[in-house]
Amino acid sequence: MQTPELRFLGERPARGRVVLSGARVVNLVDRADSWPGPGRLHMGGFAYENLVPRGPFPLALRLRWVDAASAEYNPEPYERLAAVLREGGVDEDAREVLLAKQRRRRESLPLAAKLWGYAQDWTVAYGYRPGRAAVWMAVLWAAGSLAFARTVHPPLKSGEHPDWNPALFALDLLLPVIDLGQVGFWQLRGGWQWLSTAFILLGWILATTVAAGATRTLRRS
Template identity: 45%
Template sequence: MGTRPRDTGGISLSTAHVEGAVDLEDAQVKNANGDALDAARLTVGTVLNAGGLTAEGRVRLTGAKVAGWISFIEAKLSNPGGVALGISSCEATQLTLRDAQPVSGDVKMHYASFKVIEAAPQVWPATVRLEGLTYEALTPRLPAADRLVLLQRDADGFVPHSYEQLAASYRRVGDDADARTVQLAEQRRRRVALPWYARLWGYLQDATLGYGFRPTRAGGRLLALLLLGSVAYGMHHPPPAEHGKGPEFNALIYTLDLLLPIINFGQQSAFTPTGVYQWLSYLLIAAGWVLATTVAAGITRTLSRQ
């Protein structure tokens, strides 16, 4: 089925069944008060080619099923103040907007399903709806930071499923670093809606080990505290709790004893710092518990997502 229409009343393919391809390449359609293209529940046996399509009004593919790909290559979709592209519950092997003009109007993709979505970030408009959208891969391959911007534009607010989908797409190609970046962004977005005390705990987990997705942070902070304690107590040995008893003082092991809440090296109980060094010991003990707790929470969260 092929056509090159210049239509001011819109094109209707709603509920049509086409065994082969639908060709709308370079079509120019204008229906600013309605559907420029109504292809709701359209069934296509091969491809829907709308490459170069210029559409003023809504392009509606709600519930459409296309065995191959849907192409909006170099298309210009415009419906300011309304939905420019509605593809909710649409199914196709691939959706491509390669080299398309930035969409003017909203894009609705609720519960659509594609194996591949090809689109540069600048193609998408300021408002999208992504709840339930599933895909296996995004092209071109871009860093997570470039893709996360779109998730923040969702008119439905924070949609956890969208973050999980994006993280999974990076994980499928072995990009665990970008997958963790997405999961960290998800936790930060979720934190905004939490009560103040939960947000405070969230900030603490974020700062210490990035919600479990930046585990090296905890190691770095632990090493810094260990160095601080070792130097401080190495220069000012605390007096023994009981003269003539207990092990020989070791600043490194003593600091470890303060930092690690479970392991006992016998140094902490054998020596009693005073003054500012006593307050330093309190700080190290508290920091050790915080790090241990946040590390445990991060490990639990990571394991539960695998």
């Protein structure tokens, strides 16, 4: 089916299904309370160029609309909605739609991939909120600086070490690629070894999730 305009403005159907698979329209004129719920809406291959809502249709309800489009994960309705929003200049809403797509995809993944998805979500929201990475880094750096400032650790070799700087030491642990010249010169014993190892792992997790998010953003652009 191809038509310049599709109007979906009636009352929500009490039974039956709405099948728009393969349809192509220019303008989709609709109301939030007209669409059926999950399992009764099929939009595979449904293409529209403009959304013309009649009445309030906030993004949260629009996301429920695409969620209801398929019982299993299908990226197409999310990507179509994001593209239309981006064309309309609503970039922030488009990013929210793509973030919702990743979260829906996560539900279909095995446990290990699902846990990795949660890590990406909590840190940088799958790359759609990159400012989170700076917040996490600042929090971890501050916590590490305070923790390592509680004591001065003895050097591994006398006379062959920089001055002890807890802030630089914590940052050196968190940055997996950059060498600030603090790690590898001090004797860390007991719980301090575990703490430093935890900071190294957290730094790698943060760096990897940022890289994954950046890759996803570049592919999108």
